[in-house]
Amino acid sequence: MEIEKYGIGGPAVTNASRIIARRDLKNYSFEVELNGKKWTLNPLRVRQLKEAMVTVGGIALNEVDSRTMESKKVPGLFFAGEILDIDGPSGGYNLQAAFSTARLAMDAIAKKLRVHSSQRV
Structure with missing residues (x-):
């Protein structure tokens, strides 16, 4: 700071x-x-700081393809981490969820970019 x-x-x-x-x-x-x-x-x-373990609210999981983290409503829009409506106990679970969903999104985006670039050739 x-x-x-x-x-x-x-x-x-x-x-x-x-x-x-x-x-x-x-x-x-x-x-x-x-x-x-x-x-x-x-x-x-x-919410109050004493409740700040994992955020509550966010993008509903049923609106996201769990294999790619891509929005079902807006193709090409991906979500990861605490933007998703996931809540639970602290202790590293939210970090693991953030890392895992980011990896899924990253892999899906990379795949889309490869497909898109091969179509341009």
Whole structure:
């Protein structure tokens, strides 16, 4: 963090940054454009820190091809990690889910790119 260069750090800074992120998240929106259509995504809310083991909510798993992590609604859009609606206990499970879904998405994207580039030749 920027403030650490002045010798200020530790739990107080970490907690302050969480409070700032929680407060400021309400002021952000994200715009996505796909096939000429624009979508605006607004965060609904942030849960309390004591509940922050794994995020709750996200892209419903039944809307994603579990073999490729590709959206069933928007071909060419892939999801991985905590953007998915997965929740559970802490202890590395969410990290493993993030790594595994990222690998599935990466392999599927690479395969699509190979097919696409061979069609151009």
